[in-house]
Amino acid sequence: MNNQVRSSSEGRRGGDVRPLRIVVASGKGGTGKTTLATNLAATLAGRGMPVAYVDCDVEEPNGHIFLKPEIAAGRPVSIPVPEVDEGRCTLCGACGTACRYSAIVVLPKKVLTFPKLCHGCGGCLLACREGAIREVPRVTGVAERGAAGAVTFLQGRLDIGEAMAPPVIRAVLSEAPSDAAVVVDAPPGTSCPVIESIKGADVVVLVSEPTPFGLNDLKLAVEMVRQLGIPFGVAVNRAGSGDDALGAWCERERIPIVLEVPNDRRIAQAYSRGELAIRALPELEGAFLELHGRLQSLASSGVRVPSEAARERVVQSPAPEAPFPSELVRLGRPKPIRELVVISGKGGTGKTSVAASFFSLAERAVVVDCDVDAADLHLVLAPTVRQPHSFSGGRTASIDPQRCTSCGTCAELCRFGAIRVPSSGDPSCYEIDLVSCEGCGVCADHCPSRAISMAPSINGEWFVSDTRHGPMVHARLGIAQENSGKLVSLVRKEARAVAQAQGQDLLICDGSPGIGCPVIASITGASMVLIVTEPTLSGLHDLHRVADLCAQFRLKAGVCVNKADINPEMTERIETEAGRRGIPLLGRIRYDDSVTRAQIRGQTVVEFDGGPASADVRALWERVSDAIR
Amino acid sequence: MRVAVTAAGPSLDAELDPRFGRCAWFVLIDTQDMSIEALQNESGSLGGGAGIQSAQLMARKGVQAVLTGHCGPNAHQTLTAAGIAAYVGCSGTVAQAVARFKSGELRPASSPDASSHSGMGGDHR
Numbered sequence: 169m170n171n172q173v174r175s176s177s178e179g180r181r182g183g184d185v186r187p188l189r190i191v192v193a194s195g196k197g198g199t200g201k202t203t204l205a206t207n208l209a210a211t212l213a214g215r216g217m218p219v220a221y222v223d224c225d226v227e228e229p230n231g232h233i234f235l236k237p238e239i240a241a242g243r244p245v246s247i248p249v250p251e252v253d254e255g256r257c258t259l260c261g262a263c264g265t266a267c268r269y270s271a272i273v274v275l276p277k278k279v280l281t282f283p284k285l286c287h288g289c290g291g292c293l294l295a296c297r298e299g300a301i302r303e304v305p306r307v308t309g310v311a312e313r314g315a316a317g318a319v320t321f322l323q324g325r326l327d328i329g330e331a332m333a334p335p336v337i338r339a340v341l342s343e344a345p346s347d348a349a350v351v352v353d354a355p356p357g358t359s360c361p362v363i364e365s366i367k368g369a370d371v372v373v374l375v376s377e378p379t380p381f382g383l384n385d386l387k388l389a390v391e392m393v394r395q396l397g398i399p400f401g402v403a404v405n406r407a408g409s410g411d412d413a414l415g416a417w418c419e420r421e422r423i424p425i426v427l428e429v430p431n432d433r434r435i436a437q438a439y440s441r442g443e444l445a446i447r448a449l450p451e452l453e454g455a456f457l458e459l460h461g462r463l464q465s466l467a468s469s470g471v472r473v474p475s476e477a478a479r480e481r482v483v484q485s486p487a488p489e490a491p492f493p494s495e496l497v498r499l500g501r502p503k504p505i506r507e508l509v510v511i512s513g514k515g516g517t518g519k520t521s522v523a524a525s526f527f528s529l530a531e532r533a534v535v536v537d538c539d540v541d542a543a544d545l546h547l548v549l550a551p552t553v554r555q556p557h558s559f560s561g562g563r564t565a566s567i568d569p570q571r572c573t574s575c576g577t578c579a580e581l582c583r584f585g586a587i588r589v590p591s592s593g594d595p596s597c598y599e600i601d602l603v604s605c606e607g608c609g610v611c612a613d614h615c616p617s618r619a620i621s622m623a624p625s626i627n628g629e630w631f632v633s634d635t636r637h638g639p640m641v642h643a644r645l646g647i648a649q650e651n652s653g654k655l656v657s658l659v660r661k662e663a664r665a666v667a668q669a670q671g672q673d674l675l676i677c678d679g680s681p682g683i684g685c686p687v688i689a690s691i692t693g694a695s696m697v698l699i700v701t702e703p704t705l706s707g708l709h710d711l712h713r714v715a716d717l718c719a720q721f722r723l724k725a726g727v728c729v730n731k732a733d734i735n736p737e738m739t740e741r742i743e744t745e746a747g748r749r750g751i752p753l754l755g756r757i758r759y760d761d762s763v764t765r766a767q768i769r770g771q772t773v774v775e776f777d778g779g780p781a782s783a784d785v786r787a788l789w790e791r792v793s794d795a796i797r
Numbered sequence: 798m799r800v801a802v803t804a805a806g807p808s809l810d811a812e813l814d815p816r817f818g819r820c821a822w823f824v825l826i827d828t829q830d831m832s833i834e835a836l837q838n839e840s841g842s843l844g845g846g847a848g849i850q851s852a853q854l855m856a857r858k859g860v861q862a863v864l865t866g867h868c869g870p871n872a873h874q875t876l877t878a879a880g881i882a883a884y885v886g887c888s889g890t891v892a893q894a895v896a897r898f899k900s901g902e903l904r905p906a907s908s909p910d911a912s913s914h915s916g917m918g919g920d921h922r
Contacts, residue, residue: 270850
């Protein structure tokens with residue numbers, strides 16, 4: 169298992185022409201990551217180059233829509249979970265104490281396991297002195313392999329309702345060939361699944377679009393790749409559709425722009441039909457070949473080693489000892505507060521624009537940004553922060569170099585590859601790779617010299633702010649940090665407290681993309697979920713998955729199709745599908761470039777003008793506010 | 798008999814907190830002499846598994862019945878395994894809930910009535 173961030177200069181010395189592993193990522197969803205990855209893979213294959221496409225966006229894998237592979241084999245991905253032999257168990261409680269995830273509990277007369285909460289760290293097994301625990305596999309997804317023409321096709325799929333994407337990503341990446349160019353389609357954002365996908369890359373392409381949201385999310389993604397120390401460039405999708413701020417920023421930061429994809433309706437239409445852009449516009453092949461050339465020279469230009477100082481600053485910012493003031497006891501009967509969560513499954517469908525518009529139309533509402541990995545709502549709502557707070561999402565291990573005898577026990581027991589054995593420098597001390605550490609505590613529990621402690625990790629910030637439309641609760645997760653689900657739960661809870669205190673009766677939440685941990689945390693217990701989708705095959709595909717998720721949590725849902733007139737036929741298919749599943753259609757929003765122009769101006773589209781999108785969003789709001797009552 | 802009520806505060810006149818795993822306090826009452834012990838819920842801020850940890854705490858404290866608003870599947874399973882009856886749908890103050898329990902008005906829940914994570918900030922109907 170390759171869990172270390174591989175130095176990309178390894179194996180490239182002496183004119184070695186090992187094919188590249190290229191990871192296509194983006195801070196923001198819906199920027200064209202899959203378009204770029206699939207077209208690049210198909211272009212290279214068309215020139216006779218051995219190439220594999222690997223879809224690591226296991227929450228919403230969409231590459232298959234464009235490459236249309238024949239899947240030859242599927243391998244279930246599982247994590248090991250405990251099974252207790254009651255005959256041997258003495259109810260001593262050691263396993264329950266060792267488990268940091270409440271996945272095994274010892275009651276006075278019985279041991280219970282909760283396989284869905286288990287991270288597979290093996291801590292309970294190690295703790296049991298009676299040999300009463302064995303591990304059995306629990307399937308959480310599948311890694312599939314096939315071929316799309318000359319392209320080797322690999323994809324992972326996370327089962328609905330499962331929160332942990334990284335094991336599925338690791339499984340699918342472990343099958344990537346080493347003798348072919350590999351194009352990895354990463355999930356959006358900057359959290360653990362993205363890091364997992366980027367590990368081992370020779371070069372990263374960050375796809376963005378020239379809008380304020382696009383630039384904001386690009387900055388987060390750049391920070392992430394810089395920390396990992398991998399060479400990267402930026403691809404601008406829909407070039408010319410927004411403003412120049414993105415290009416100017418890249419120039420200032422000396423980040424090469426490796427590709428510009430024009431804002432061409434034919435590309436959007438091909439996408440909506442599930443076709444490769446190079447089939448619709450064959451001249452694009454040349455651009456993708458040039459991209460590949462640029463990436464080769466970027467990869468060989470050397471590694472940007474992350475400065476240790478920068479790493480320290482991000483992962484170990486000072487820890488406030490005091491708990492959150494939010495834990496104060498609140499007396500009195502809570503009054504009913506309704507909660508609307510806007511989600512999309514697929515990124516970039518306009519979820520944030522819709523949520524922000526609703527907030528400007530609603531009376532007595534609090535807005536909540538639950539998209540803590542790539543928060544954008546603040547760009548439109550310009551909040552004034554009233555209370556900043558630190559967020560601690562869990563504990564991570566740290567090794568005391570004075571005590572470490574480098575016996576290697578920790579590295580042997582860690583199942584997440586989070587213990588680094590330093591190859592150079594001071595060989596006497598092992599180090600924790602904080603990006604990989606799951607906080608299971610196995611290393612700390614079993615270190616013979618007691619050199620390892622579990623310290624609370626500060627991995628984000630959250631804020632209570634004022635905006636021109638009312639209060640806002642939002643957050644920012646540190647780059648490459650875990651526990652976004654917990655931060656999402658926290659901001660929702662705090663927003664509820666703000667509403668309670670200030671007399672608002674509605675929470676409007678901008679949810680996270682995907683179907684994993686942060687989304688589950690965004691929607692559980694909500695009064696209603698609005699799914700914003702778009703009339704593309706990917707939109708339809710992701711609607712299925714997100715609707716399954718809502719059904720599993722028994723949530724009331726509604727759907728709206730954004731940019732509905734781009735592909736009326738697909739809009740109808742989506743609406744029929746929603747109807748079949750009993751999800752009411754609450755509105756269509758017409759395509760309108762006012763949406764982008766409003767964003768550049770820092771306004772919601774309903775504030776900006778009275779154009780088609782503005783009118784449609786207002787009508788949608790009427791129906792949503794009726795439905796949620 | 799030892800009964801636990803999920804509460805917003807550490808006393809008999811505190812409002813019942815409808816969440817089980819993420820309630821602010823557990824007020825433990827001996828129904829014989831109405832003596833109380835109040836425990837602050839340490840698992841309220843856990844990332845996950847708050848219901849399980851709370852149920853485990855109830856078992857360790859020798860509680861035989863829990864009076865609360867809602868109880869999710871993991872918490873319900875743990876309480877059941879520990880032989881603790883869960884009474885959901887309770888409201889009012891701690892003292893009122895205990896009075897209704899003693900008069901036999903309440904019926905234990907045979908299944909969870911809330912989805913997982915619902916105490917994390919959702920709408921309590």
